[in-house]
Amino acid sequence: MSNDDIRQSDPISLTHMMDLDAAGQHLWEPDELESILAHQLATPLECDLLSLNAGLTARLDELNAACRPPIATFADLLYHAEPPTDLLELTKTFAKSCRTNRNAPLPDEISTVLYFLSIIVALVKCDHRITRMDDAALRYSLDWALRQPWLDGASRALFQQGQERLGSS
Amino acid sequence: MPSFGPADRFPVTQWSLVARAGQDDPELRRKALGELLGRYVPALRAHLVYRKGVAEEKADDLVQEFVADKILEKDLISRADRSLGKLRTFLLTALDRFAANQFRDQQAQKRSPGKGRMVALDERADGLPLGQRPSEAFDVAWARSVIKEALRQMRTECETSDRMQLWGVFECRVVGPTLEGAPAVDYGTLVERFGFRSPTQASNALTTAKRMYARALRCAVGEYAQDEHEVEAEIAELKEILGRAGR
Numbered sequence: 001m002s003n004d005d006i007r008q009s010d011p012i013s014l015t016h017m018m019d020l021d022a023a024g025q026h027l028w029e030p031d032e033l034e035s036i037l038a039h040q041l042a043t044p045l046e047c048d049l050l051s052l053n054a055g056l057t058a059r060l061d062e063l064n065a066a067c068r069p070p071i072a073t074f075a076d077l078l079y080h081a082e083p084p085t086d087l088l089e090l091t092k093t094f095a096k097s098c099r100t101n102r103n104a105p106l107p108d109e110i111s112t113v114l115y116f117l118s119i120i121v122a123l124v125k126c127d128h129r130i131t132r133m134d135d136a137a138l139r140y141s142l143d144w145a146l147r148q149p150w151l152d153g154a155s156r157a158l159f160q161q162g163q164e165r166l167g168s169s
Numbered sequence: 170m171p172s173f174g175p176a177d178r179f180p181v182t183q184w185s186l187v188a189r190a191g192q193d194d195p196e197l198r199r200k201a202l203g204e205l206l207g208r209y210v211p212a213l214r215a216h217l218v219y220r221k222g223v224a225e226e227k228a229d230d231l232v233q234e235f236v237a238d239k240i241l242e243k244d245l246i247s248r249a250d251r252s253l254g255k256l257r258t259f260l261l262t263a264l265d266r267f268a269a270n271q272f273r274d275q276q277a278q279k280r281s282p283g284k285g286r287m288v289a290l291d292e293r294a295d296g297l298p299l300g301q302r303p304s305e306a307f308d309v310a311w312a313r314s315v316i317k318e319a320l321r322q323m324r325t326e327c328e329t330s331d332r333m334q335l336w337g338v339f340e341c342r343v344v345g346p347t348l349e350g351a352p353a354v355d356y357g358t359l360v361e362r363f364g365f366r367s368p369t370q371a372s373n374a375l376t377t378a379k380r381m382y383a384r385a386l387r388c389a390v391g392e393y394a395q396d397e398h399e400v401e402a403e404i405a406e407l408k409e410i411l412g413r414a415g416r
Contacts, residue, residue, distance in 0.1 A: 012411070
């Protein structure tokens, strides 16, 4: 960065350098969030959830012996026809811990999507509510998620099912 | 790998340079004022060139004379009544008066044999970015100087605290894209370049760097503003000026 860069920059660009609301600025580009979400969904559950439940490996072995298709990654769990609610709750706990920890491995946007995906999947596929949030608050969160351009198709479809479910309740 | 705790704070003393400029030691006062005014010479010069129609080489001389003779030698700032307004406005008014006096003297000398002419006091728009009005030249140049100083302070802070990765991330994601129109460097590259553990750690570093810059900006303005309230008002006004000039 040289003095010339500042001298030649147009005033509108410079207004951004006068903007002190650093927290309000987007840290990640949409294509980056899309990649991070894809990476997170392909991550084995044990990578992130084992620290929250030491018995996770045994639980997955037990589940995968009994049900098909097997569940290994977050995508396997969230897109499963009959996902176990205890693992959805564990996913929700993990996502929430990411939101409250500044050094968490996930950007806020991704942990938020993961958090609401686990809630919606439990509601839509297991008819089980794993949150104390009311329908209005959930609908607001689903609307936010559906506005994100980087959301993958399968997750978007789940949120839309959630919207339909909440809309009719 | 470095940790990213709360960034070190910049000094928060308001009016630090101007206050030092009011101290009794004349040498210290001259040094502090010279340092402060040196940053805003481009703004004073832009005002003379674009608003007053002074030839560029003459504007340089006039600003130098103004700073050396009027401000430093005659100690204009320590005698100024701060309640009358902001330093920015005060300097502009003083410069206008100084230029007018110089012009009047030159005109008088012109009537004497062997004396040359000096300046014509008319606005001119040539040399200014398209659409920018001559009356805005001073304030826009002032805002540029504030940003330049904030960036300089932030970089120095990163260097002295051995956290150049914060400056690096800020440069790649904010300064380059904003000031040079460069594409934002992706987080994967930042991880490789600066040794972060993960892209998320790089984004956390960016958050820290942005807060650091915000403090540096407040500090740069605080060196000539009277209090916290004036710092915030000045930043908001400069932002508005830049927004208006860019339309």
